[in-house]
Amino acid sequence: MTDLALDATGLERYARHVIMDEVGPEGQKRLLDGHVVVVGAGGLGSPVVQYLAAAGVGRIGIIDDDRVERSNLQRQVIHGEGDLGRPKVESAAERVADLNPDIRVDAHETRLTAETAPDLLAGADVVVDASDNFATRYLCNDFCALEGIPLSHGAIYRFEGQATTFENDGEGPCYRCLFPDAPEPGTVPNCATTGVLGVLPGTVGTIQATEAVKYLLGVGDLLDGRLLTYDAMGLSFETVEIARNPACPVCGEDPEIESIRDVSYEGRCTVPAD
């Protein structure tokens, strides 16, 4: 949509946005002109994709190479019983079409790799990392940090979640400022082995969608330089300040990583020794 004026259906659909001064017709147009790429259509991606679509984010890329399994349905609420065995991007795209026909969906049934990242992520206004493994997370971080693309990060573990936003505007930190290397493989178990509270990614993913929408609107304070931690057991949130780290291997003063091609996204996601 390029015309500022919404048609009657659009005005009705987005009435509760348009009526707010912080959004208005101009803000709604920014959302409709927005392009967000969501990496992962699982627990986090489910609320992210649905809320972005409902909000009217005009173009949504969805990247996932998995198919829907019954054990996903306890938390991955964009998929249903009838989607078992289907590619996740397919059922996610169908849900978006049902929620909001205004949205263009780019469904990529593939894995994000150093080879595919430039094609899949370039041109996005915001990338949302809703993936489930460190290799993809470090790749998203490195690509977005190097290309200056804002990145919403969310991750979950059993009853705990983390969320932050890296604006990648040359001032704030990136994920490697806080965690320079990925953990040794096998150190931090995944959802399949530890389990995860089903509603947890709903909370964390909704925060990520909030950040993406705020960024597109240009309103509010993003979690840039702040990591929000959420403990569902104690129902408590805490904020950790993250500063840009001069020794950061991506955005530091003498970065070791100048291209995602420099990095081996296996194991600890480091630059291989010569």
Add this chain to the structure above:
Amino acid sequence: MHVEWKLFADLAEHADDRTVAVEVASGATVGEALEELLSDRPALADRVRTDGGLAGDVSVLKNGADLGGDLDDELESGDELALLPPVSGG
């Protein structure tokens, strides 16, 4: 003096507690308080210690701010320390 460590995610499981209080001398550094914590919780020490010191995936926080790996920072009474690991689930 008393300082309290707060532990997140799998680190809390390795320590078998989300908070651990340690006793250190006045003017002690973050690194000294970390040694106290790790000597009290050997399973946590196994998780976060590497040959070169602290594993690169563990962030040390003081009063809610990342120290960027500076363990020489001096502590004052009442300071809150935390060990934060990355998590990957989605």
